[in-house]
Amino acid sequence: MENSKTFLCISNYFKGADFLINLKKLGNKVYLVTSEKLRDKPWPHQHIDEIFYMEGQDVDWNLEHLLLGVGNFMKSTKVDAIVALDDYDVEKATYLRENLRIDGMGQTTGRYFRDKLAMRMRAKSCGIPIPAFCSLFNDHDINTFADTISAPWVLKPRSEASATGIKKIDDKESLWIHINEMGNNRFKYLLEQFKPGDVYHCDSLISQSKVIFSLTSKYLATPMEISQGGGVFRSANIKYNSEDDKAIKKLNEEVMKGFGLKHGAAHTEFIKCNEDGQIYFLETSSRVGGAHLAEMVTEASNINLWKEWAAIEDALVKGTKYILPKVKKEYAGIVLTLSKFQHPNLSSFSDPEICFRVPLEYHAGLIVKSDKQERVLELLDDYGNRLANDFTAVVEQSKVTNLH
Helix, strand or coil: CCCCCEEEEECCCCCHHHHHHHHHHHHCCCEEEEEEEHHCCCCCCHHCCEEEECCCCCCCCHHHHHHHHHHHHCCCCCCCCCCCCCCCHHHHHHHHHHHHCCCCCHHHHHHCCCCCHHHHHHHCCCCCCCCCCCCCCCCCHHHHHHHHHCCCCEEECCCCCCCCCCCCCCHHHHHHHHHHHHHHHHHEEEEEEECCCEEEEEEEEEECCECCCCCEEEECCCHHHHHHCCCCHHHHCCCCCHHHHHHHHHHHHHHHHHCCCCCEEEEEEEEEEECCCCCCCCCEECCCCCCCCHHHHHHHCCHHHHHHHHHHHEEEEEHCCCCCCCCCCCCEEEEEEEEECCCCCCCCCCCCCCEECCCCCCCEEEEEECCCHHHHHHHHHHHHHHHHHHHHCCCCCHHCCCCC
């Protein structure tokens, strides 16, 4: 096909079908590298030229084997772009690009979107407000932090996705107990002051180093709360052009510019502190948000983040101009929980505002939309209570996984 390009996509999770489909519809060759465990997932095979499988998942892939495999593949096929579809794939994609000299984000910039310590150090150097933090490399630095920054604090894994592995700490003695339990792995964590407040996420598209679309939403139950105590995840976009909306979008632009994301999709989180009212940067990622937030964004804005990200990648490689579709300004919200039923019957939820039902096994979830934010919030409160009473599975904290 004339002007057809070849994309190698990497995904450790079953996600990104709309991305893969649109890349193919735009006239490209599409190859996917994923985990062996995902072989039986319903990938859009008719839109993928070939799928390659790797043993292990998340950080378990052997990067040297991956490089050898892709290197052998490139003997007969020229790869024009490598795209990471999930958090855990960013390192893999940057490693391949660096070794195979393929255009795109390199390993240094990639760390700003995966390593929470690198994120904070970069944000600090760019003058972006962040909670006080400390690496765990040096005992003196840790003690100084604990003696000067008031508790509570949180210990965060530097490279886990979402809120996985975060521990809240209330005193210095407990802090050192946890650090000592980590042993030689302590360098993989960071220490940060816990600032209670409302957590927001800004989901955006970037083209030619500019944020061309963004939608600000507020977690009504945060990923950290869900991973720590279970329950019902809820989020909804906030009032357009409100003070918080304008402030978060401005800060999001500063993050994207400072971190050097030139094109693609981003999911960035902020917190508005209860104590001082200031908005602080928490973390970012160079991918579409999980937990079906992409579908929520689509319903509120008419922008399918996966589809448009593919179009941006396509335009970049082909040297053409990307044009964003017309954006609408409505309101949408999601309610989602781990379910005790494999296929939960949600037929009792029948309001006309329902526009999407989460199709995953052992998940119960709905997305609603309206031109009135108040109606969305009303439904999310009602549905959250009903799901908690009738469907939510009680899962040990250690076994709670990301709501993908």
